[in-house]
Amino acid sequence: xxxxxxxxxxxxxxxxxxxxxxxxxxxxxxxxxxxxxxxxxxxxxxxxxxxxxxxxxxxxxxxxxxxxxxxxxxxxxxxxxxxxxxxxxxxxxxxxxxxxxxxxxxxxxxxxxxxxxxxxxxxxxxxxxxxxxxxxxxxxxxxxxxxxxxxxxxxxxxxxxxxxxxxxxxxxxxxxxxxxxxxxxxxxxxxxxxxxxxxxxxxxxxxxxxxxxxxxxxxxxxxxxxxxxxxxxxxxxxxxxxxxxxxxxxxxxxxxxxxxxxxxxxxxxxxxxxxxxxxxxxxxxxxxxxxxxxxxxxxxxxxxxxxxxxxxxxxxxxxxx
Amino acid sequence: xxxxxxxxxxxxxxxxxxxxxxxxxxxxxxxxxxxxxxxxxxxxxxxxxxxxxxxxxxxxxxxxxxxxxxxxxxxxxxxxxxxxxxxxxxxxxxxxxxxxxxxxxxxxxxxxxxxxxxxxxxxxxxxxxxxxxxxxxxxxxxxxxxxxxxxxxxxxxxxxxxxxxxxxxxxxxxxxxxxxxxxxxxxxxxxxxxxxxxxxxxxxxxxxxxxxxxxxxxxxxxxxxxxxxxxxxxxxxxxxxxxxxxxxxxxxxxxxxxxxxxxxxxxxxxxxxxxxxxxxxxxxxxxxxxxxxxxxxxxxxxxxxxxxxxxxxxxxxxxxx
Numbered sequence: 001x002x003x004x005x006x007x008x009x010x011x012x013x014x015x016x017x018x019x020x021x022x023x024x025x026x027x028x029x030x031x032x033x034x035x036x037x038x039x040x041x042x043x044x045x046x047x048x049x050x051x052x053x054x055x056x057x058x059x060x061x062x063x064x065x066x067x068x069x070x071x072x073x074x075x076x077x078x079x080x081x082x083x084x085x086x087x088x089x090x091x092x093x094x095x096x097x098x099x100x101x102x103x104x105x106x107x108x109x110x111x112x113x114x115x116x117x118x119x120x121x122x123x124x125x126x127x128x129x130x131x132x133x134x135x136x137x138x139x140x141x142x143x144x145x146x147x148x149x150x151x152x153x154x155x156x157x158x159x160x161x162x163x164x165x166x167x168x169x170x171x172x173x174x175x176x177x178x179x180x181x182x183x184x185x186x187x188x189x190x191x192x193x194x195x196x197x198x199x200x201x202x203x204x205x206x207x208x209x210x211x212x213x214x215x216x217x218x219x220x221x222x223x224x225x226x227x228x229x230x231x232x233x234x235x236x237x238x239x240x241x242x243x244x245x246x247x248x249x250x251x252x253x254x255x256x257x258x259x260x261x262x263x264x265x266x267x268x269x270x271x272x273x274x275x276x277x278x279x280x281x282x283x284x285x286x287x288x289x290x291x292x293x294x295x296x297x298x299x300x301x302x303x304x305x306x307x308x309x310x311x312x313x314x315x316x317x318x319x320x321x
Numbered sequence: 322x323x324x325x326x327x328x329x330x331x332x333x334x335x336x337x338x339x340x341x342x343x344x345x346x347x348x349x350x351x352x353x354x355x356x357x358x359x360x361x362x363x364x365x366x367x368x369x370x371x372x373x374x375x376x377x378x379x380x381x382x383x384x385x386x387x388x389x390x391x392x393x394x395x396x397x398x399x400x401x402x403x404x405x406x407x408x409x410x411x412x413x414x415x416x417x418x419x420x421x422x423x424x425x426x427x428x429x430x431x432x433x434x435x436x437x438x439x440x441x442x443x444x445x446x447x448x449x450x451x452x453x454x455x456x457x458x459x460x461x462x463x464x465x466x467x468x469x470x471x472x473x474x475x476x477x478x479x480x481x482x483x484x485x486x487x488x489x490x491x492x493x494x495x496x497x498x499x500x501x502x503x504x505x506x507x508x509x510x511x512x513x514x515x516x517x518x519x520x521x522x523x524x525x526x527x528x529x530x531x532x533x534x535x536x537x538x539x540x541x542x543x544x545x546x547x548x549x550x551x552x553x554x555x556x557x558x559x560x561x562x563x564x565x566x567x568x569x570x571x572x573x574x575x576x577x578x579x580x581x582x583x584x585x586x587x588x589x590x591x592x593x594x595x596x597x598x599x600x601x602x603x604x605x606x607x608x609x610x611x612x613x614x615x616x617x618x619x620x621x622x623x624x625x626x627x628x629x630x631x632x633x634x635x636x637x638x639x640x641x642x
Contacts, residue, residue, distance in 0.1 A: 037628050037632070040626075040628045041626050041628045041629055044623070044626040044627070044628065045623060045626065047623075048623050259621070262621040263614065263617050263618045263621045264617075265621075266617040266618075266620045266621045266627065267613055267614060267616075267617035269627065270613070270616060270617055270620060270627050270630065270631065271600070271604050271613065273627060273628075273631045274600065274603060274604060274631055274634060274635070275596055275599070275600040275604075277631050277632070277634075277635045278596070278599040278600065278603060278635055278638070279592070279595065279596040279599065281635055282595060282599060283592050283595060283596075292588055292591070292592065293584065293588060295588075295591060296584050296585075296587040296588035296591055297584045297587075299587045299591065300580070300583040300584045300586075300587045302365070302366060302368075302369050305361075305362050305365040305366065306365070306587065306590065306591050306594060307358050307361045307362045307365065307594075308362055309591065310591065310594045310595050310598050311358070311598070313595060313598075314595070314598045314599055314602055317599075317638065
């Protein structure tokens with residue numbers, strides 16, 4: 001695919017909802033393939049219509065089951081869905097791919113649900129940035145909702161789900177403080193809390209802990225994140241989660257909080273994209289592999305200090321701005 | 322501290338091993354404070370003498386206890402030690418600080434052990450990059466060993482422990498595949514495997530799994546990572562871990578593998594530093610806060626696509642290179 005007309009054709013097919021074109025465009029974007037930027041430039045004007053829902057929580061919290069059940073619920077409302085399952089821990093677990101296959105089977109027959117999994121490995125640029133680009137492609141394909149699901153509770157996950165319009169944090173009773181501790185960081189990103197496996201002992205305690213934390217939390221808006229209890233395996237509480245998300249979305253539309261959030265998210269994304277683009281320009285194009293190796297060897301032998309070296313390279317680049 | 326003589330004095334005091342100067346220099350570096358680069362430039366020539374040992378593994382594997390026991394063992398050999406406890410998951414757990422306090426108490430009386438904990442939060446630039454800088458400071462202070470301990474098993478941890486001379490991966494029996502799965506990624510970074518809590522059922526199974534994986538692994542050198550069994554809480558197997566690390570270090574010194582590794586690590590670090598420096602130059606200095614917000618708002622309103630915008634900014638910067 002080298003010609004502008006081939007790119008335009010792919011873009012048109014993605015917009016028409018063709019799942020094979022969608023898969024191809026996503027692969028292109030995910031692998032930062034040739035013309036991925038061109039494809040994104042063409043699709044971007046058609047994005048921004050879908051609601052992006054970020055879902056995160058500790059491993060074992062039952063997020064995948066919850067996402068599945070929510071997808072079913074949305075399908076009852078005749079909404080079309082894209083699901084991006086991101087696994088930042090995959091160098092160790094390879095979990096996303098497995099989860100993808102298992103769930104692919106369940107939804108195989110329904111073209112209204114498109115599932116895609118992503119792993120850290122092989123992702124050039126930031127994982128959050130790539131996930132956002134993939135969400136843009138699915139968004140532009142005309143899906144009503146894009147659900148972004150992450151495995152784990154680290155900074156990567158915060159970055160990824162932070163780019164969504166609505167962030168759902170999934171907790172479960174009885175996982176102990178070591179795995180899931182509800183600290184300040186989680187309060188800042190959660191718009192909706194879900195206590196899954198709420199039929200287990202300790203659900204009330206988790207709720208009390210969230211409430212206690214909320215009284216200390218400093219949100220930039222006036223929203224008080226609701227707490228919804230579910231038993232995803234039995235399908236109970238799912239419609240409450242969907243309603244809570246819808247309420248927050250309405251809250252965003254009514255006030256200016258939604259605009260602020262989108263601008264803040266875009267600022268983060270643009271700066272991240274700039275970081276990557278500058279890096280490629282300087283390290284890949286300007287410096288090149290051979291020179292980078294030669295300089296690294298000099299530093300390793302302590303013939304040069306890396307701090308002065310970096311200042312020098314950046315200085316040279318910007319001499320005539 | 323603004324004058325060159327004040328920086329020189331801090332550098333001299335760090336080199337003399339003054340723990341308060343060390344703490345101050347590390348804080349400066351960790352927070353990317355004013356003159357942090359100057360301090361690093363001055364300390365760098367005195368670094369490169371300590372052995373950097375990276376320790377990682379799943380949460381609950383008993384890494385902290387193991388690190389403590391290893392520190393005691395090294396102290397018996399009259400070696401001085403710096404320990405950096407890094408917790409990339411800290412927006413959720415805040416674990417590093419707690420661990421620091423607990424262990425600080427145990428070692429308080431021994432000036433031969435310096436302990437420092439780091440969390441993701443507030444760390445500008447990459448966490449791995451900052452950790453490496455902190456290791457450089459401790460190294461330059463004349464410590465024989467710097468142990469870098471991470472909590473968790475994600476990409477952050479791989480990046481952090483990957484910068485060490487020797488990487489130790491700690492596993493435990495019976496944690497199940499979900500938490501700890503021994504996949505290809507772990508094989509590539511481990512120079513020494515430790516099976517901690519080896520008195521538990523399943524230790525043999527973990528060992529068999531590592532051996533099976535090793536037969537499939539592709540290391541760039543000829544080293545076969547040894548597997549050491551420990552019960553850290555009882556202090557058993559600790560001297561075997563220390564010996565295994567020493568063996569690998571000797572292997573590195575004898576052959577060219579150590580040089581290759583240091584050059585590869587430095588190349589990674591330099592490119593990461595360049596990425597951050599370029600970002601600061603363009604987004605902070607050149608673009609500025611107001612302009613960045615204005616552009617983000619235009620993108621959020623879909624008046625502009627971010628992909629063309631980034632190309633344009635990078636293009637302008639490099640027009641006269």
